[in-house]
Amino acid sequence: MKAAVVVFPGINRENDMVRALERGAGAHVSKLWHTETSLPAGTDVVVVPGGFSYGDYLRCGAIAGRSPVMKAIVSHAARGGLVLGVCNGFQILTESGLLPGALMRNAGLKFVCRSVRLSVENNSTFFTRNMVKGDVVTCPVAHHDGNYFADVDTLKALEDTGRVVFRYAQGTNPNGAINDIAGIMNEAGNVIGMMPHPENMIEPLHGSLDCLPLFESLGKAA
Amino acid sequence: MKAKVIITLKNGVLDPQGKAIEGALSGLGFAGVDNVRQGKFIELDVDASNEGEAKKAVEAMCEKLLANTVIENYRVEIV
Numbered sequence: 001m002k003a004a005v006v007v008f009p010g011i012n013r014e015n016d017m018v019r020a021l022e023r024g025a026g027a028h029v030s031k032l033w034h035t036e037t038s039l040p041a042g043t044d045v046v047v048v049p050g051g052f053s054y055g056d057y058l059r060c061g062a063i064a065g066r067s068p069v070m071k072a073i074v075s076h077a078a079r080g081g082l083v084l085g086v087c088n089g090f091q092i093l094t095e096s097g098l099l100p101g102a103l104m105r106n107a108g109l110k111f112v113c114r115s116v117r118l119s120v121e122n123n124s125t126f127f128t129r130n131m132v133k134g135d136v137v138t139c140p141v142a143h144h145d146g147n148y149f150a151d152v153d154t155l156k157a158l159e160d161t162g163r164v165v166f167r168y169a170q171g172t173n174p175n176g177a178i179n180d181i182a183g184i185m186n187e188a189g190n191v192i193g194m195m196p197h198p199e200n201m202i203e204p205l206h207g208s209l210d211c212l213p214l215f216e217s218l219g220k221a222a
Numbered sequence: 223m224k225a226k227v228i229i230t231l232k233n234g235v236l237d238p239q240g241k242a243i244e245g246a247l248s249g250l251g252f253a254g255v256d257n258v259r260q261g262k263f264i265e266l267d268v269d270a271s272n273e274g275e276a277k278k279a280v281e282a283m284c285e286k287l288l289a290n291t292v293i294e295n296y297r298v299e300i301v
Contacts, residue, residue, distance in 0.1 A: 058287070058288070059290055062287065062290065063287075066286070066287055094292075095290065100292075101292060102290055102292040102293045104235070104236070104293060105238055105239060106238070107236065107238050108238070109238050109239065109242055147236075147238075149235060149236075149292070149293060150292070151292070176236070176238070
């Protein structure tokens with residue numbers, strides 16, 4: 001499979017993501033600078049990694065979400081291509097309109113950097129098909145604005161159609177996200193965004209391989 | 223023309239920063255303070271031939287970038 005990892009100014013997790021995609025998904029990975037207006041030919045999955053694009057100015061992900069490369073990513077998604085956004089990547093996907101809702105300042109106002117327990121709520125997605133529904137894995141979070149919010153109708157639609165992919169397991173919600181939501185997907189199921197960093201829980205030096213099956217799922221998706 | 227944009231969180235959207243400010247105010251002895259909400263203020267110059275045109279242009283900017291209408295309201299003033 002061919003993966004493209006998008007790099008905006010201020011992104012800092014791109015190399016972790018490249019390694020996870022190579023190691024876990026067996027992907028051939030290229031990095032894509034934000035001024036590009038097209039994706040490398042044959043790209044199966046576009047990954048928007050974590051960091052602080054444009055210094056989080058205006059709102060987290062707001063400026064990156066409207067940059068030239070996003071048009072190519074929106075077209076890729078409209079064609080059914082896979083898109084994954086992690087942390088700032090999730091914020092960027094909501095700001096670009098690819099995913100509903102918004103990520104707000106953590107309810108506790110503090111930057112949270114620790115491990116949480118993540119429950120797999122839907123195991124029929126391109127990123128979770130190697131998991132079992134209800135599996136709980138350890139996964140790190142590192143963010144200041146991960147407090148997921150959506151209006152009542154959007155939230156109902158997400159819940160009713162199984163589009164909440166990951167939830168913070170009981171008692172580990174680090175940011176006040178509504179319904180403990182940690183990750184969601186779009187209606188078509190080809191765009192997923194999540195706040196935690198699965199790319200940082202895939203090899204022995206990370207302390208656990210808990211999130212490796214996510215990338216193995218992705219490897220089988222295309 | 224100079225435009226002022228005021229961006230506020232919608233009603234019902236939790237504002238932890240507003241809550242923290244409220245706590246700090248009450249800690250300083252300011253009594254009777256309630257419903258503190260923090261927002262943003264953006265000022266910009268816009269090329270337009272009249273006020274209506276300027277307002278329309280800035281509102282389009284709000285819809286597209288300056289505000290996130292999922293969680294925020296905006297108000298444009300041309301001065």
